[in-house]
Amino acid sequence: MRILLVEDDATLADGIARALRAERFAVDVAVNGEDGAHLGATEHYDVAVLDLGLPKKDGVTVLREWRAASVRLPVLILTARDGWSEKVAGFKAGADDYLTKSFRVEELIMRLRALVRRAAGHAGAVVTCGRLAFDAQLGTFELDGLPLKLTALEWRVLSALMLRAEIVIDRGELIERVYEGDADVDSNSVEVIIGRLRKKIGATMIETARGRGYRVTAGEP
Incomplete structure (x- = not known):
């Protein structure tokens, strides 16, 4: 955010x-x-x-x-x-x-x-998508009911995706919502963060919409 x-x-x-x-x-x-x-x-x-x-x-x-x-x-x-x-x-x-x-x-x-x-259209504090739960009021994530440890950049990307679960978010918009205005952003930075997140929550829970961006989805366990 x-x-x-x-x-x-x-x-x-x-x-x-x-x-x-x-x-x-x-x-x-x-x-x-x-x-x-x-x-x-x-x-x-x-x-x-x-x-x-x-x-x-x-x-x-x-x-x-x-x-x-x-x-x-x-x-x-x-x-x-x-x-x-x-x-x-x-x-x-x-x-x-x-x-x-x-x-x-x-x-x-x-x-x-x-x-x-x-x-983002959520009346309740907790946003869920499959095995993943995001308490948007406390800023915490759980996977299968267990706390999920994330770096600051991973947290920003995943929270942006979770608040619009099942909706594709443009890669450029993700960059803008993750980095501060004076940050030196590498062209592959989002892809690297997405790769790290997939290792932590499962590869199928974040889908790539080729040429557009990414979305978090219920996926398969």
């Missing part, structure tokens, strides 16, 4: 980004509204964290521009004050959730996971 964090407070942005990366999310950080608006409109993200009090372009304006351009990614806004009018402005602009500073980063992570899960 890839997150866009738009926050001008360098200390807060660094703390949030480190916490999210520790949970295996890929994170791109923008420190002003203009950069955040551009990234959100041109890159693939699973969710955005958007501060309302930004330089160059405020968060409400950024959000309105995204929605006017049919950018559908879920957005959680950060507000500096516990004022109802500021929250209302954010929701009217198209926000999906909010947190008031200061907040516990653990709560932020849980809210972001819930937004990503609901955006």
Whole structure:
């Protein structure tokens, strides 16, 4: 999963980004509204964290521009004050959730996971496909009821596939959802990760759609 964090407070942005990366999310950080608006409109993200009090372009304006351009990614806004009018402005602009500073980063992570899960169309926390189960709220995987250990990149790829189980995801989209914007990505990186995942969950559970991408499927035991 890839997150866009738009926050001008360098200390807060660094703390949030480190916490999210520790949970295996890929994170791109923008420190002003203009950069955040551009990234959100041109890159693939699973969710955005958007501060309302930004330089160059405020968060409400950024959000309105995204929605006017049919950018559908879920957005959680950060507000500096516990004022109802500021929250209302954010929701009217198209926000999906909010947190008031200061907040516990653990709560932020849980809210972001819930937004990503609901955006993918899953009402319940646990997504299953054959022998594989993904608790999208806790971020954990089980295979045949036993915990599955994954690297950060393996987790990002498999979570993206599981949230749209049985649907082919384009290879290019997988790359965009797995790597941060400044990453040096090898052309065969996704194939390598898919190969490692097949060794861990079974070769038949991830199918290759030639010339298109990959999908996770119930497969055969």
